[in-house]
Amino acid sequence: MRIIKVVSISLSLPVFLLSTLVYAGGSKTGLSEKEELGRLLYFDENLSINRNQACATCHFPPAFVDPANTADPINSPVSAGSDVTLHGGRNAPSAGYAAFSPFFHWDGVEGLYIGGQFWDGRSTTLTEQAKGPFLNPVEMAMPSRAAVLARIAEKSNPNRSDYKKLWKAVYGVKLSLLDEPDSDVEVDALYEMMADAIAAFEKTRLFSPFTSKFDYVLAGLATFTDAEQRGLDLFNGKAQCNACHVSDTLVAPDGGIMPPLFTDFTYDNIGIPKSTHPLLVDNPVDLGLGGRADIAARDPAGAEKGKHKVMSLRNIAVTAPYGHNGFFATLEDIVHFYNTRDVADWPAPEVADNVNVDELGDLGLSADEEADIVAFLKTLTDGFGEVIHTFPFPPFP
């Protein structure tokens, strides 16, 4: 394994610091000009209707989830919008490590869908994904693409001088053009550039630092406690978690070792019950992947109903609540569910079709074994130390 110790900016920097790090040709932050443009956009609350919400609001470093959810996972399973009376129907997954999800595609060999962004994979890439939140009425709620661009270019935007410099440097575009595009085609082209810059920022090592205790153990720089080691053995053995949350090391583009991502980016229905939370109880049943019109059209038998993306387990201890609807407030809860879904008194699954009964539901784990698995999951939190794994990232989609 290639381990080169480098000093990187700490992911635990509070957001005000991270977002106010001065642009200096990328040298201060170590970011390229495009990544730096993406960083400024990612943290810019002016790009929401009430100027109170940015991408970072719901995907806040270091774990890139909504701090309102993690602080109170029972009462806050889903994020409020820029209009704070509105809420989305799904829990915000981490934007960390999301860059590794392949293009959404059908794998003919495996016979299943893989990749994409969102719980149902409906955005093929990070760039596609980044176009959505600005216009989603329960998120940033801007009325149009042109309105978002105008907010970027407005005179009162505190990032104005940086935006001016960076749009010119990265895309050869004058900031004033964002204010008065000549045509819808131009609006779309500029909006695409904005999404491209945000995606570039999300592809940086800030989002995927591989600095957890697990990564340190992999590098031979730390050792698991007995409980953590037992948990890992169960994860890969009796509990079969690694059947979907793959824990094998991967190969980096330079041929070296790439630590695992704890997902195979496939889709499954693990039978999570419908949420009874007041914000969610009246929502229609969430069919996940099978609820997408394009998938449903190709899937008359409904084989994708109820399936959601296998999320990475990196940083899982600090991204509560769990599941697409935030049904589980703690890791203990969800591990107990995996262990006993079919043999204890759990509510019925939200979607009864396609529930996986082969790999989960009755694992026969003791209470101590459940606790060991939780102990292991807690080793996946970044920030155990500085960046040690410096393999080149693959060309992200």
Ligand code: HEC
């Ligand atoms: C109001 C909260 C909110 C805001 C603001 C928000 N998101 Fe999200 N984000 C979510 C939720 C909820 C989901 C899951 C929605 C779904 O699956 O249908 C999500 C999903 C994602 C994902 C997919 C992760 C994965 O592994 O599938 C990424 C990446 C992401 N958001 C990035 C962004 C970016 C970039 C912005 C700003 C342009 C943004 N988000 C703004 C709540 C938010």
Ligand code: HEC
């Ligand atoms: C058959 C595939 C499969 C297996 C086996 C599996 N998982 Fe999952 N896991 C998923 C899917 C799919 C989701 C998302 C489901 C949803 O939200 O509807 C998920 C979600 C999770 C989440 C919540 C993720 C988040 O971001 O909210 C945790 C934690 C988790 N799994 C841990 C485990 C553990 C621990 C095991 C072993 C005991 C395990 N999983 C076994 C497929 C699997």
